[in-house]
Every structure is written in structure tokens, then in C-alpha cells.
Amino acid sequence: MSYQTIVGLEIHVELSTKTKAFCSCANEFGGEPNTRVCPTCLGLPGGLPVLNKNVVNYSVMAGLALNCHIAKKSKFDRKNYFYPDLTKGFQITQDDMAICSEGYLEIEGEEGLKKVGIFKVQMEEDTGKSLHTEDNETLMDYNRCGVPLIEIVSKPDMNSGKEARLFLEKLKSTLKYIGVSDVKMEEGSLRCDVNVNVIDKTTNKKTQVTEVKNINSFRGAEKAIDFEVNRHIELLKNGEDEVKTTRRWDDVNNQTVLMREKYTVADYRFAPEGDLLEVVLTDEWINDIKDKLPELPEEKKKRFIKDYKLPEYDAEVLTSSQQLADYYEEVAKRFDDTAMISNWIMTEILRRVENVEESFDLPFTPEDLVELLQTIKDGKINNNAGKKVLREMFETGKKPMAIIEEQGLIQISDTSEIETIVETILSENAQSIEDYKAGKDRAFGFLVGQVMKASRGKANPQVVNELLKKKLNS
Template sequence: MSYKTIIGLEIHVELKTNTKIFCSCPAEFGGEENTKCCPVCLGLPGSLPVINKKVIEFAIRAGLALNCNINERSRMDRKNYFYPDLPKAYQISQYEIPLCKEGYIEIETENGSKKIRIRRIHIEEDTGKSIHLEDGISLLDYNRSGVPLIEIVTEPDMNSSKEVHSFLENLKSILEYIDISDCKMEQGSLRCDININVKNKDKNIETNIVELKNLNSFKAAVRAIDYEEKRHIDLLEHNRNTDKETRRWNDIENKTMKMRSKENIEDYRYFPDPDLVYVVVDRKWIDKVRKELPELPREKVERFKRYYNLSEYNARILASSKNIAKFFEDTCNEVENSKLVSNWIITEVLRRIKEEGIEIDKMKINHKDFASLMRFIMNKTISNSMAKKIFREMIITGKAPQEIIEERGLKQITDNETINGIIQEVLKSNSKSIEDYRNGKKKALGFLIGQVMKETGGEADPQIVNKLIKEALS
């Protein structure tokens, strides 16, 4: 049987404005429960919302960065539903006329570049938060109620968990570049709902669309998609179908579980919000926001390839994060060896910060310290292997490389006479290896070089050792 998985996404992005969308309460994360709310975000009778202009600007910025058309006239609507953490029993959102529409993001797949269409981007308010205790009691925190969001809705253009992961990584990178959200999934700043079903192409039948919620990481999204894909295929193979439902991902049991039957659009009873006027943006404002957009990831990749002579792979990794790209360019301004800097960031820096669980801009060292380390490698003061040990200590202690080199006496031995003396001692003790080398066993050379490096504590220049041993053996 031939199957096709069909996936569309709904991504909620929390905007990092100072205040909420319809009132002056702070929009920051955390704090004591129910201390950052007022009659407006609590939905008390008689309170009136006033829209935050910065929210509209951030949404326009997102729309332009994601290749959308901007509606110069859009409308706020009421989406009616009851949940305990939604005190008004409706959410102010956009339905019929969103602010942004018809955009796209290009992703790289095994078959080349693929365009994922974006149906719409609209602005809305967030709800409060329910806290469920073990004894069955639920508490409500309304600090998050009224925090501004954009919802990005894609067309069902993705066909695998790999494509979804690539899309989300690209989207997160763009949102960080344009500086409208911190995109911290663990704090709920970036939340993803997945709509998925599977089609049997041979029989031309497909399962009902299921919505997956509560996905708090890209890894969880991938695992949930893979699970649902297998579940839907199994249903089709047994001539069954899934309910049109909303399911949640259980990270502990590694499976999806039914939450409720999925609502239809009619159930929300959308209608224009009578307390808010139309959102009207003129072309001058849109053009001003467009001019203020920074260089975006895809543009940066092309510039890195052209200006720094990087490979496509290296350029993509370095441009994937605004902070990584900045660290790379700041270092290159100090050191004229972009290839060395690029390779070191990709292999050592990113590995070390992953082990430490920190972001690159939170390291104890700055780009100037890192540039100094690169210069010590370039002028052969230290070897590459010594540099790795020094960098590990730099990350942990925050010390400059010069300080660590002096403390540990780690300067590389480059004096030919000194190295030659050690080579002669090694050769005297390893006549069998000399004989093996002369009989064509090339591994013997590697052994002898290793012995010299051992005698020097790894401080001899490997290239000089290699050259001098070959000369001695000939």
C-alpha cells in the first residue's frame, strides 16, 4: 500500500511587548500568581479593551519576514468558548480578515527545496493558566491572560516529521532574527498544534484530521507525528477511521491520548468585537516596517558563502541562530581566518555550550577571548588538541586563553633541535618499528610519531614531528 501523510501547523507565538494586547499590565513571564492582571484581562463587566500598537507592528514584521501580504484593513473578532482560564468566555482574535495572509517559508528536504505555504497570521490574546494539583483541585493564574500572540497557520503542505522539524527550525530562526519573540518553548512563548491525517493513495481514502496539542518541544512534535502516522496507517489497514478529535501528547508514555471531540468553526460563533474598531494600517507604515527588517537567515547564508567562502552546510549552521551568527562575525573581525573560526564554532563551541546547557551569548567568555585562542593556534603557540583543552577550561572558568597557557605551561614546542633530540631517543628505543617502516608498514610511522608526542606531553608541533621523523628514517 502507498500512503501519504498530510500535515498542517498552527503555531502560537508570544510577542515580547512590554505590555499586554488590550491593557497596560506587564506581559513578562513569571511572577507571583494573579499579580499581573486588571479588570480588562480578567474580563470584568464594564472594562473596555484598547489595542496595543506595538502588537500590530510586530505582527506586520512577522508577515513581511514570512513573505505575506498585509491587509491594510483587518478586524478583531470574538471567538466564543468556555474554559476556566478564559474568564470572559470568549477570546478576542481575528477570523474573517486577518492582518497577514498568503505567505511561505522555504525548507530543505531530501528532494531539494520545498515551499511551505502560510495561510494566515492573525493577532489574538492569550488565555490564563490552569494549575492542576494531585488532590484533584485546580487553581487559576490569570497573569498570562491578555498576553499578545500571533497565530501562524500553514497550509497542509508537510508530509513528514522531518519536514515539520525543518519548518519549525526555520520559523524559530526567522522570529528570533526579527526580534518579536524570545521563542522559549519551555516558557510557552512558542507553542505548536499539529493537524494530521493519512491518505491511502491506492484506494483514495483518508483518515479524519486529528489535532495534536500540548507539544512543548520540537522533539515532542516529531515523536507525536511519527506516532500518529503509524496509528492512522494501522487504522486504514484495518478498514477503520479515527474520530475527528483533539489529542494530547503524553511524553511519559510516548503516545497521544484523546482529549475531546474537535470543535467545528460554527461552534465558536465568531462575530466582530463591538468594543474594538477596525485595524487600519497604511502603506507608509508597512513600507517603514519593511525597511527596518534585518538581514534574514536565508540572506545571511548566501552572504556567508560569498563573503567568507563557507560551504552551504557551515553557512546554514552559523546563520541558523542570530547569536551564533553574531559570534562568528565578531570573531572574524578580530581574526582573518574564517574557515578556522567556522570549523571551531561548529565542532567545539556548539558542542560545549550544548553540554553546559547554555546559549552562546551566555558563555563566560566573549568573542575577543575566542579570537585570542584562534590566534594562538594560527601562530603555532599551541596545537589544536591543546586548544581544545584550553577552550574547555575557558568555558568553565571564564579565564582568557593567555592566562591558562601561562598557568599550565602549555606552549607548543616548535624548535627543530629540541624535537630532533627527542626523535633520536625514540628511534633508539624502537628499532623494530623502524624495520617495519622500511618494509612498507606505514602504520609504524604513526606509532613513532605517537611516541614522540607522548614524550613531549603533546606539546610538539605534529607537522614538524612528522617531517623530522621522515627525514631521520630516510
């Protein structure tokens, strides 16, 4: 039997505006519970919403970055449902007239480049937060209520958990680049629900869509989808079916758990939000936002390949973070060996940086790295000494030349000095000379190692190799 997986995503992204969506309360993570609230975000009588203009600006920026059509006229709606963290008994959102629609993002899918459609991007407000205690009490923190969100609804164009993860990674990188959100999953700035069902391609029978919530990582999203795909295939094999359900992801047991039957549109009783006017955008407004939009990751990657002659993989890694890309370009302005810069950043620097997506704050400047690379390229120190210097730069923040001078790492390039060491090593290793002449390549490597050891790693390796070959072949 052959099966096709169908995956759609609903992603909620908190916007990084200074204040909330419809009031002047601070939009900041954390704080003492219930201290960043007012009558408006608490839904108290008389508290009327006033739209934050930057919520509109940031939503349009996101829509443009996601190749969406920007609606010149959109409206807000009330989504009615009961939950303790919903202060007003309804959520201000957008239903049938969202601000952005019909966009897409491209990912490297299972069979090459794939365009994943985006149904809409809508503005809405966040809810409060339930805190569960060990005494089986539930406490409410409403600091988060009214925080501005965009909900990004993809089309069901993904066919595996891996494709969904790639889409989420690309989306996160894009939104971080344009600065509309910090997209920190651990702080709830980016949250994802997945919708999954499976089609039996032989009979065309399909399972009902399952929505999975409570996913706190991209890898978790991939695992939740894979788990559901296997569960749905078993339903098809057994001739079973179920109603549309909402399940939650149990990250400890790596499985989904039934929560309830899935809500339908009718359950939410959508109605226009009477306290807010329609949002009307002009061409001038949209074009002004478009002109200020920064270079996007995909565009930057293509430019890195073209301008710096980098392989696609290197360009992909170096443009994965705005800060990392900026650092590379600052070094490249001062040092013309772009391949060498890429090699040192990717191999020696990134392995010492815990999370390049969140922070690329190094204890030394681009100018310091240029100084180190130039010293290596000029032959004043060798690669191994350079790695030692870089490690010290990370640990102490000292300048590279200061470390080189302190530790006496200047490379010996004087041919006569190295020749003396080579002759001494050859006189002490007659057997290795015989082995080399007998065609044993390891013998040459051994002799090089002995010369480097005798010079305490300071001898220029190129000169060492040349002199050894010359003397061994004479």
C-alpha cells in the same frame, strides 16, 4: 497499498511586548498568581480594550519574515466558547480579516527544497492557565490572560512528521531572529497543534482530520503525527472512519488520547469585536517596519557561504542562532582564516554550550578566541595545547596567553632541539626503525608519538615529521 499523509499546523506564539495586548498590565512570564491583572484583562464590567500598537508592529514583522501579504485593513472578532481560563467568555481574535495572509517558509523536505504555505497570521489574546492540584482541585492563574499572541496557520502542505518538525524549527529560528518572541516552549511562548489525515491513493478515500493538542516539543509533534498516521492507516485498512476529533498527546506513553469531537467554525459563533476599531495600515507604516527588519536566517546563511567561503552545513549551524552568528562575525573581523574559526567554534565550543538557541553567553570574548587561534596559526602552540587552553578558558575565564605561560605550553620549533630528541628516540627504538624500513606505516606513527611524549607535547609536529622522515630515509 499506497498512502499520502497530509499535515497542517496551528502555532500560537506569544509576542514579547512589554505590556499585554489590550491593557497596560506587564507581559512577563511567571509571577505570583493573579498579580498581573486588571479589570480589562479579567473581563470585568467597564474594562474596555485598547490595542497595543507594538502588537501590530510585531505581527507585521512576523508576516514580512514569513513572506506574507500584509493587509492594510484588518479587524478583530469575538470567538465565543466556554472554558474556565477564558475570563470574558470569549476570546478577542481575528477571523475573516487577518492582518497577514498567503505566506510561506521553505524547508528541506523529503525530496529537496519545499515551500510550505502559510494560510494566515492573526492577532489575538492568550487565555489564563489552569493549575491542577493533587487534591483534584483546579486553581486559576489569570496572569497570562490578555498576553498578545499571533496564531500562524499553515496550509496542509506537509507530508510527514519530519517535515512538520523541520517547519517548526525554521519558524522558531525566524521569529527568534526578528525578536518578536522568545519562542520558549517550556514557558508556553510557542505552542503547537497539529492536524493530520491520510489518503488511500488507490481508492482516493481519506480519513477525517484529527487535531492533536498538548504538544510540548518539536520532537513530540513529529511523534504525535507519526502515531496518528499509523492509526489513520489502520482505519483505512479496516474500512472504518470516525468523526473529526480533538486528541491530546500523551508524552509518557507516546500515544494520542481522545479528548472530544472537534469544534467547527459554527460552534464559535464568531462576531465582530465592537469595542475595537478596524486596524488600518499605511504603506509608510509597513515600509518603515520592513526597513527595520533584521537579516533573516536564510539570507544570513547564503551570505556566510558567499562571504566566508563556508560549506553549506557549516553556514547552517553557525546561523542557527543570532548570538552564535554574531559571535562568529566578531571573530572573523579580527582573524582572516574563516574556515579555522568555523572548525573551532563547531567542534570545540558548541560541544560545551548546552543550548545555543537559548543562550550563547561565553566566559571569554571574541578577542580572546582570536588570540588563541592566532597563537596556534603562528605555531607557538599546537592544536592539542590549544584545546587544553580553550578548556581552561571555559572553566576559569582567563586570557589564553596567561594560561599558555602558566602551563608552559609554548611549542618547541627550534630544529636543533627537536633533532636531539629525535636522535635519542631513534637510538632507543631500533626495532621500530626496522619495521619502518619493512614498510610498516604504524612504526612511523609510533616514533612520532614517542618524540611528542619526550617533548611533553611541545614539539612542533610538522618539524618532528620532517626530521624523522629525513633521518629514517638517510
